[in-house]
Amino acid sequence: MDPFLAGLPLFKGVPPQTLAELSRRFLLRRHRRREVVFEEGGSPGAVFLLKSGLVKAVKFSPKSEPFTLDVIVPGRLFGMIAVLDRKPYPVSAVTIQDSEVYHIPASAFDELVGRFPAFSREVFRSMGGHLRHSHDMRSLSKEPAENRIAHVLCVLGAQLGRELRLRREDVAEMAGTTPETAIRTLVEFRRRKLITTGWKRITLLDLAALDKIAGRGHTR
The missing domain is CATH 2.60.120.10 (Jelly Rolls)
Structure with a gap:
């Protein structure tokens, strides 16, 4: 088995x-x-x-x-x-x-x-x-893409931990937005030191701040 x-x-x-x-x-x-x-x-x-x-x-x-x-x-x-x-x-x-x-x-x-x-x-x-x-x-669904992307990251962070093996295109699909919008949003999150990104990887640095953007209670 x-x-x-x-x-x-x-x-x-x-x-x-x-x-x-x-x-x-x-x-x-x-x-x-x-x-x-x-x-x-x-x-x-x-x-x-x-x-x-x-x-x-x-x-x-x-x-x-x-x-x-x-x-x-x-x-x-x-x-x-x-x-x-x-x-x-x-x-x-x-x-x-x-x-x-x-x-x-x-x-x-x-x-x-x-x-x-x-x-x-x-x-x-x-x-x-x-x-x-x-x-x-x-x-x-009617909220800005930034909120939806933050929500997706919070949900995944709560279930999988802070180290996420994701492509930016994956984030776009889950958040229901375009790859271009997802890339711009993730770059902005990185600039604000909320995340770091690498090859097929996103590390969540500040779940509390992402949770605030999402407007939901997902952090643990």
Whole structure:
């Protein structure tokens, strides 16, 4: 069994032998950057667990304009709402970076939910986080790009730490802005000593200041 699975809080209430047996039904797939993991309106045949990389949950407007509702980091489930209520996926999931994703068949997910209350609690906690982030992103949708970018950095910093392996284009996608705007904003944040940047790397120096710009409470 993959040690990654055994070490996740998500599975702490599942006996190791049971998890090892069930995980044989999981399919680990590698998805290239900007690859669709599942599409809005698709049949919910699986739940997904991110092992590495980043994935965004996207809703498309009637004009086919994408809007990012959530950013999924390693260790998080996604796509479970559709499987739980037996309705089509309400959003699309698209990779931001090259990513490794576990595809968990709906039957295996249902078995875990039905047999292990601790697993169910972790699922509902994850769903609550998704709804909270979606609400935050919707609330910020009309705010300036600077606020949205600061929000994205705060959210990622709270989950991944201050050292983020990101490209500026990744930040633009998550914040729903252009690469040019993201670059200008990150340069300004760097000038104000809020961050430092390097090759595919952003280091968060002043989370409190970024949190103030975002107008949200994300620092820990």
